[in-house]
Amino acid sequence: MVLVKFTYALKRFFPKLADTKVDGKTISAILQEIEARHPGVTKYVLDDQGRLRQHVNIFIDGVMIKDRTKLTDPFLENSEIYIMQALSGG
Amino acid sequence: MKSTLLLGTRKGLIAYRFQNGKWTMESCSFEGVPISIAYADPRNGTWWACQDHGHWGVKLQRSKDRGKSWEEVTAPAYPEGEEVKDGMPATTRYLWAMAHGGKNYTSRLWIGTDPGGLFVSEDEGNSFQLVESLWQHPTRKEGWFGGGRDLPGIHSIVVDPRNEDHIHIGISCAGVFETTDAGKSWAIRNKGMNADFLPDPTVETGFDPHIVVAAPSNPDMLWQQNHCGIFRSTDAGKNWIDVSEADGPARFGFALAVAGDNPDQAWVAPADSDVNRTAIQSALVICRTDDGGKTWKQLRNGLPQESCFDIVYRHALVNDSNAVVFGTTTGNLFFSPDRGEHWQVINNYLPMIYSVQFAE
Numbered sequence: 337m338v339l340v341k342f343t344y345a346l347k348r349f350f351p352k353l354a355d356t357k358v359d360g361k362t363i364s365a366i367l368q369e370i371e372a373r374h375p376g377v378t379k380y381v382l383d384d385q386g387r388l389r390q391h392v393n394i395f396i397d398g399v400m401i402k403d404r405t406k407l408t409d410p411f412l413e414n415s416e417i418y419i420m421q422a423l424s425g426g
Numbered sequence: 427m428k429s430t431l432l433l434g435t436r437k438g439l440i441a442y443r444f445q446n447g448k449w450t451m452e453s454c455s456f457e458g459v460p461i462s463i464a465y466a467d468p469r470n471g472t473w474w475a476c477q478d479h480g481h482w483g484v485k486l487q488r489s490k491d492r493g494k495s496w497e498e499v500t501a502p503a504y505p506e507g508e509e510v511k512d513g514m515p516a517t518t519r520y521l522w523a524m525a526h527g528g529k530n531y532t533s534r535l536w537i538g539t540d541p542g543g544l545f546v547s548e549d550e551g552n553s554f555q556l557v558e559s560l561w562q563h564p565t566r567k568e569g570w571f572g573g574g575r576d577l578p579g580i581h582s583i584v585v586d587p588r589n590e591d592h593i594h595i596g597i598s599c600a601g602v603f604e605t606t607d608a609g610k611s612w613a614i615r616n617k618g619m620n621a622d623f624l625p626d627p628t629v630e631t632g633f634d635p636h637i638v639v640a641a642p643s644n645p646d647m648l649w650q651q652n653h654c655g656i657f658r659s660t661d662a663g664k665n666w667i668d669v670s671e672a673d674g675p676a677r678f679g680f681a682l683a684v685a686g687d688n689p690d691q692a693w694v695a696p697a698d699s700d701v702n703r704t705a706i707q708s709a710l711v712i713c714r715t716d717d718g719g720k721t722w723k724q725l726r727n728g729l730p731q732e733s734c735f736d737i738v739y740r741h742a743l744v745n746d747s748n749a750v751v752f753g754t755t756t757g758n759l760f761f762s763p764d765r766g767e768h769w770q771v772i773n774n775y776l777p778m779i780y781s782v783q784f785a786e
Contacts, residue, residue, distance in 0.1 A: 345481070349498075376498065380482040383517035384503040391481040421481040 338411060340366060343420040350374045363394065363407035366417065381419060391422040427749040427784070431772075432473065433759070434464035434741070434781035439475045441493055442759075442772065449761060449772045455493045463741060465524040466785035469532060473785075474551070476521035476537075484518050486537075488551060502537050502545035502554040510541045510577055511567055518543070520575060523741075525583035528590030536593070538580025542570055544595060546609060557609045565600065565614070569631035573598035573653065574680075574740075581740055582638035586645045586662075594638060594648065594663055601633035602650065602663055618666035620654040623700075636680045637740040641689030649692050651682040651740070656694055658719050669719025675706045676713040676722040681743035681752065685765070690718040693725075693750055693766060695738035705734045712743075712752065714766050728769030729760065741781035753779025 337357040347353050353374055360366035364386075371378045383389050388404040395401070395418040401409040411417065431442040431449065439461045441452040456475060462484075463476040473493055477485040486501040504516035520540040527534025527546075535547040537554060543561050545554040560566075570578040575598070582596030591608035594615065601616040619633045634653035641647035648659040655670035655677050670677040675696035685691035693714045698706045705711075710729040713722040730736070736754035743752040750762040757776035760769045 349482070376500075379485075379500070379503075380479075383483060383515075384508075385506060385515040385517055387515065387517075389481065389483055 338366065338413070338415045338417055340370060341416065341418045343418075345421050346377070346380060346419070349380060350377055353377070363401065363409060363411075363417070367407075393420050393422065394418070395420070427747045427763075428786055430466070430785040431751060431759075432464040432466050432781075432783045432785050433753060433776070433779055434461035434476070435753075435757075435777040435779050436460050437777035439464045439473075439493065440776065451773075453493045455489070455496060456487070461780065462521050463524050463781045464783060465781075466783055467526045467535070468786070469526055469529065471786060472551075474524055476524060478520055484521050484539075486521065486551070499551055500553060502539055502543070502556070504543060505556060508543075508556070508561070516541055516543065519577065520579060522575075522579045522581045523583045523595075525585050528585050528587060530590050534590075536583045536585070538583050538595060540575045540577050540579035542566060542578035542580060542597065542600075544580055544583075544609065559605075559610055560595075560603065560612055563603075563612055565631045569629070570597060570600040571632065573634045574636065582635065582650075584638055584640045584645075584648070586640070587642075588645060592662075594640070596635040596638035596650065598636065598653075599634045600631040602635055602638055602648075604663055615659075615663035616666070617664065618659075618668075619652065619657060620668065622654050637682050639682055639684050639692075641684045642686045644689040647684070647689035649682055649684055651679050651694055653678070653700060656682070656719060667719075669715070671713075671722050674713070674722055675711055675724065676715075679738070680740040681738045683743045683745040683750065685745055686747065688716075691716050691765075692719070693743060693745065694722075695743050695752055697737040703737055705736050708732055708734050710734050710736050710754075712750070712766050712769075725762075725766035725769070727767060728762075728771075730758075739780055741783075742779050744782050744784055746784040749784070751782055751784070753782045755779070 358369040396411045429444040433440040438457045439455040442449045443452040460478040465474040473489040475487040487496045489496045508516040523538035525536045533550045537545045544557040547554045584594040586592035603612045635650045638650045646662040657666040679696045681695045683693045709731040712725045753759045759772040
């Protein structure tokens, strides 16, 4: 199982969001599992067409994913996946 | 005068209440979150917050208890595979206009978006559907483009209270479109408009209305503050006439309000040209016409007349009875009890103000 961690910024909208172990074999499958537990959260991470939002990043074991459109980056069975946002604005 | 003001600001939805002869802040919801439109549905008192989270996309919230509690509903989203242009997937980037569907369609709501899609809800906002007829309009992919924003956007939705299937919308940049069948088909209503920024100013679309407003007392009287001046129509948009001042400040700007009781009376908030977009000669001025745009009066009494950089965004100037209120880009909120003859400061220290609405 992979461990999914979230930026604290998302916890403003989903207060129960916590580090979660999930079974998914792809990033998309993982997000679907998270969505089932926290309905609506994927709308914050992905846009209307299922692409990673421009100012959101996903890291797999500390490395930023490359495929922001189809989310096909591979990972290991015990990978740590971190969902965060860019630090910008004012 | 209605006793509530709803503000959409860069840092939250702010409500003011008029009590004991002065405006007092009642609440701030979503502190820190940009609110592109704060909207109160006059049919049922529901408050809506169109949110622009930036990082997390646009979101839509509603409150049935004056902002004490909020419920997130699914924001308008483009169906899978839709494209703004060939090869550019469509995703909702901004909620830029909101209007109720009228007294005969109590569950209907309209939302205009960047990148140019109009959405309708028939279930009180629980879900929104893209209005396909407009999205598939043959002029859209080639004839619409970004103006106020990077991509085309719908910022004006004008529902005719006499026939609520009759609607005008304003698109930057495309122009004014009209439907008489609740969005099944659309006619382009840009006759008489200027688009002097285009190489061919005689085009069918590509005009830049900044805001389109109907006179409540005669909905065939349409006004628009356009990129290229102030225009008025007396025949529901079939023909537009330039009513800008030749030499005075009433020409370029974003906001426009029409008096509720007089279709010939309107206010604009002039800005210094599309090149600068600042207060005119460092002074804030609102202009009012009482004769359908033939003449304009400058209203400055109580407004800053030096060292001022404020301009007024398109949804941030409103009228109700004798009251006029506007909010500025630098967070100043002004109130006039006498149709603009005298102005009072409500607050000098607000965030950038995107929208202002009178509500009960």
